[in-house]
Amino acid sequence: xxxxxxxxxxxxxxxxxxxxxxxxxxxxxxxxxxxxxxxxxxxxxxxxxxxxxxxxxxxxxxxxxxxxxxxxxxxxxxxxxxxxxxxxxxxxxxxxxxxxxxxxxxxxxxxxxxxx
Amino acid sequence: xxxxxxxxxxxxxxxxxxxxxxxxxxxxxxxxxxxxxxxxxxxxxxxxxxxxxxxxxxxxxxxxxxxxxxxxxxxxxxxxxxxxxxxxxxxxxxxxxxxxxxxxxxxxxxxxxxxxx
Numbered sequence: 001x002x003x004x005x006x007x008x009x010x011x012x013x014x015x016x017x018x019x020x021x022x023x024x025x026x027x028x029x030x031x032x033x034x035x036x037x038x039x040x041x042x043x044x045x046x047x048x049x050x051x052x053x054x055x056x057x058x059x060x061x062x063x064x065x066x067x068x069x070x071x072x073x074x075x076x077x078x079x080x081x082x083x084x085x086x087x088x089x090x091x092x093x094x095x096x097x098x099x100x101x102x103x104x105x106x107x108x109x110x111x112x113x114x115x116x
Numbered sequence: 117x118x119x120x121x122x123x124x125x126x127x128x129x130x131x132x133x134x135x136x137x138x139x140x141x142x143x144x145x146x147x148x149x150x151x152x153x154x155x156x157x158x159x160x161x162x163x164x165x166x167x168x169x170x171x172x173x174x175x176x177x178x179x180x181x182x183x184x185x186x187x188x189x190x191x192x193x194x195x196x197x198x199x200x201x202x203x204x205x206x207x208x209x210x211x212x213x214x215x216x217x218x219x220x221x222x223x224x225x226x227x228x229x230x231x232x233x
Contacts, residue, residue, distance in 0.1 A: 035221070044118070045206065045224035091159065102210070103149055103172055104222055106159040 002027050002096040006107035013082055014115050021077040021110045023092030029053075033095040034068065034075045035104060040088040048090075051075060082114045119143065122207050122225035130233055134195040137228045141188055141209030147171065148190040149210070149222060150182055154203040165190055197232045204229050
């Protein structure tokens with residue numbers, strides 16, 4: 001069965017620090033997608049990135065970067081020069097295509113607090 | 117704005133009652149997913165509908181049911197409510213298109229926060 005582990009329950013940093021959120025996944029699928037979502041205090045889930053299992057290139061989007069390593073089944077997320085507005089719960093997710101569905105399996109989330 | 121609309125945003129009810137949560141997916145999206153987010157269980161997949169038919173079932177209780185209508189909106193019915201059903205219920209849609217294949221991204225609504233007293 002698909003499984004996503006986000007070992008860090010809570011992280012607290014000071015503004016401008018870099019922070020890395022860890023994500024480890026388990027799957028028997030050869031093709032799968034990995035995702036990161038952000039849930040700010042207002043509650044909505046905001047899509048950040050999707051990564052195909054065949055594409056191991058790291059990706060950078062502004063202050064956000066993602067490191068996908070198939071060898072260690074990890075998909076870590078780094079925020080550079082963190083800001084107070086980055087405070088949120090971040091979820092890593094894995095696609096589950098069993099039975100013809102493409103639902104997502106989520107990790108428990110990492111709560112990031114960025115202090116001024 | 118994800119384009120997914122959920123109503124109501126907040127709902128307070130008593131144990132034993134029944135409620136209906138409504139979801140309108142993004143225009144053109146055929147798949148609707150329901151998720152429950154509680155403090156102890158995290159984000160749990162409940163059920164998926166694709167173009168009116170049930171596609172997948174997750175950890176959905178027998179007291180809960182859902183359906184997707186011809187106009188593609190979906191409703192999640194929760195009955196015989198218990199205190200433990202208090203949670204944030206998310207609806208999401210995805211652009212599966214005619215192939216039935218997920219384009220990969222789920223677009224989430226803002227959620228319906230249910231409080232059972």
